[in-house]
Amino acid sequence: MSDPGGLRIGYIGLGNMGAPMAQRLLGRPGGLTVLDTRPEAVAPFVEAGATAATDTAELAAACDLICVTVLDDAQVRDVVAGTGGLLSTARPGTVIAVHSTISDTTATELAAQCAEAGVDLVDAPVSGGAPGARNGTLAVMVGATDEAFAKVAEPFGHFAEIVIHAGPVGSGTRMKLARNLLHFISFTAATEAQRLAEAAGIDITELGKVVRHTDAITGGAGAIMWRDNTSQLGAADSWFPIFSHVRDLGEKDLSLALDLGERLGVELPLATRALAGLGVGLGVGTGSTAQAHASEEHA
Incomplete structure (x- = not known):
């Protein structure tokens, strides 16, 4: 496992984000194994050369790096540490990367549990949405040890333009929560601006055009960070x-x-x-x- 380029990667969760991220891992030297509850989500990957796992345990036994993109904390806990989960068969040295946005405490608790089996869990939430995943331009915020980060940086670079080592486990999630705090507060501010413009007799669809145009030029809130x-x-x-x-x-x-x-x-x-x-x-x-x-x- 000294050569990150030769890692066998497993991918669990082929939804709106997971599928385009996993697709960009096809063709890597180590190969790709995929798993999803929906056969129709798995089929295109098999046709493109990936291997389909029948369950979580089978995938874990075959892979060196396992990416997880599922819905929430409960699903992450079940996939990683539930009955027949990744820890049931993962070998020491395996890295489990959780791309779902979860609680930072979930990440640190699962990391401690994984460490007992010699497995590294890293929290690696992403920013950039499905378009970023399709284009390979996501930002990935990684909470990991230096050793684990060295293993994931190259694979993550296939679907991300920026791969940040945010700090120890939990730091990736904390960075993502701060980023999304800004995101959704700005959405709330946008609704406030729309109410003001509407009351002033302004066409708010035209206001939206101006906001999107000028934010693309000025960089929006990131311009002061x-x-x-x-x-x-x-x-x-x-x-x-x-x-x-x-x-x-x-x-x-x-x-x-x-x-x-x-x-x-x-x-x-x-x-x-x-x-x-x-x-x-x-x-x-x-x-x-x-x-x-x-x-x-x-x-």
């Missing part, structure tokens, strides 16, 4: 003038949006929270616009 910590910045720090400028622009626009919302009778709780916390979150402190708004609120 360059620092290696979240401490407050000193005035001499090179980031201070940059983020102060971002804060001032943001506070101005948020204040104007809140004023429009007040006139239209539209509540904007996320915008209110953003105005109060933007500068502090950027590490440059609250700006004059937010301070003035806070004074008016308490007047």
